[in-house]
Amino acid sequence: MTSAAPTTTTPSTPVKRPPAAIHALHIDDLSQFAKQLRASLSTTETAPTHLQWLNLITKAAGRGNYQAFLAGADSAPAVAKTVAAAPAAPAATAMSAHAAKALTQFDNEGRLIRWPNKFAVQRIALWGLWLPFAMHRRYTEREVNALLNTWHGFGDPATLRRELVEMKFLARTPDCREYWKLVARPDEDVKAFLSALRGKRTAL
Known part of the structure; x- marks a missing residue:
């Protein structure tokens, strides 16, 4: 009696799946x-x-x-x-005396350490406190204070919160229960100030 030859099974070729797309997420702060x-x-x-x-x-x-x-x-x-094909950007705009003075009110970590005396300098300094707030998000008063306390060092979030509202950097509901960031368009002088301030904060 002749035994049947064993059957062999050819392994199936694994299906190659295309690699998943990789999406990089840039975090500003x-x-x-x-x-x-x-x-x-x-x-x-x-x-x-x-x-x-x-x-x-x-x-x-x-x-x-x-x-x-x-x-x-x-x-x-x-x-x-x-962007790669675009010509090189022009050199950064030099800051005005007021913007340079505002920058000196922030420490090496980008925290406001004193409230300026001059209104023009105060206005520019407030841009630095407006920057960390997220667009399209509602904040409670407590959350606003917490964020301001992160970025200033003289213990007066109430004054800073009020100034941000009066200068149209933040808006709030009549009962002060909710705050949100307003769109603001800096001029070239403020852009130079914000660029220098970001440099302090990103160096941490």
């Missing part, structure tokens, strides 16, 4: 990002899912939800090519 993320997590009762994490992270970075971030990221290569 890491300290502010951490605060925003912590505030968002404090309102969740259960551990976030993977998608919820993505939404929390992109929102804390000021990029909206994850889908909005992806929509912007898809156009990033074209933007990068355009």
